[in-house]
Amino acid sequence: MCGRFSLSAMPEEVREALGLFELEAFPARYNIAPTQPILVVVQSERREPGSNMPERRAMLVRWGLLPSWVKDPNDFPLLINARAETAIGKASFKAAMRHRRVLVPASGFYEWHRPEKGSDEKSQAYWIRPRSGGVIAFAGLMETWSSPDGSEVDTGAILTVASNRSIARIHDRMPVVIAPEDYGRWLDCRAQEPREVTDLLSAPDDDFFEAVPVSNLVNKVSNTGPAVQAPVAESLPSVDRTDRHTGSGQMSLF
Structure with a gap:
């Protein structure tokens, strides 16, 4: 799964990497x-100035998708992730898969190796970043939820798949990373139906990411500075979890 991530790149770097016409400044x-x-x-309905290419624009959404048909969000689970293998058919995600696919810019994500019951291992946090650096884009979904009083909240979720071999020793799920050459296909909900983009929903190559052990500072939401990414000595052996998990262990209702 993906429960924490980072976007520490400069706005200009994000704008260039995602092909945005404009992007307001934001903090790391x-x-x-x-x-x-x-x-x-x-992907906007508008065209880029002087081009026939659809314009891409950035916006903010709440991380935790609320389908439009939800009546009371207090009675609905927080959907921060969607399983890529089943999102097309799930009631919570199928409308967004068809009409509201998005990209989520990131510098990397965090994951925790949780010891199995009876094990003497300790939980270990990892900062998982692309080996080549730069900005990556997770596959995401978006929904706008309307409350009974007429107010609207834009919400989103990140798609996940079974981990590749290098991440599977830490966790059996990881976010889907869309390659830059596929941004247009993923965002084009008018011409590309969900079944036509399922080939994009796979784990990146085993050597795409590197996992850096970090301290438990990242466990607290109040810790927001770069210290959460400071490397520490790894407390776990290099265990291959692929023998113990099959990629179906994401704890969720979907």
């Missing part, structure tokens, strides 16, 4: 948590 964020606002990129 090292410890983004559920229910907080996250930056997403959508």
Whole structure:
């Protein structure tokens, strides 16, 4: 799954990497948590000036998707992730998969290796970042929820898949990363139906990410500075979890 991530790149770097016409300044964020606002990129109906290419724009949504048909959000689970294998058919996600696919810019994400019951291992946090650096884009979904009083809240979730071999030793799920050459396909909800973009919903190559052990500072949402990414000595052996998990262990209702 993906329960924390970071976007510490400069706005200009994000704008260039995602092909945005414009992007307002924003601070570096090292410890983004559920229910907080996250930056997403959508494909606009407008065209870029002097071009026939659809314009991409950035907006903020609450991390935790609320389908439009939900009556009371207090009685609905917080959907920060959606399983890529089943999102097309799930009531909570199928409308967004068809009409509101987005990109979620990130510098990397965090994951925790949780010891199994009876184990003497300790929980270990990891900062998982692309080896080549730079900005990456998670596959995301967006919904606008309307309350009975007429107010609206834009919400979003990140799609996940079974982890590749290098991340599976830490956790059996990881976010979907969309390659830059596929941004247009993923965002084009008018011409590309969900079944036509399912080939994009796979784990990146085993060597795409590197996992850096970090301290438990990242566990607290109030710790928002770069210290949460400071490397520490790894407390775990290099265990291959693929023998113990099959990629179906994400704890969720979907």
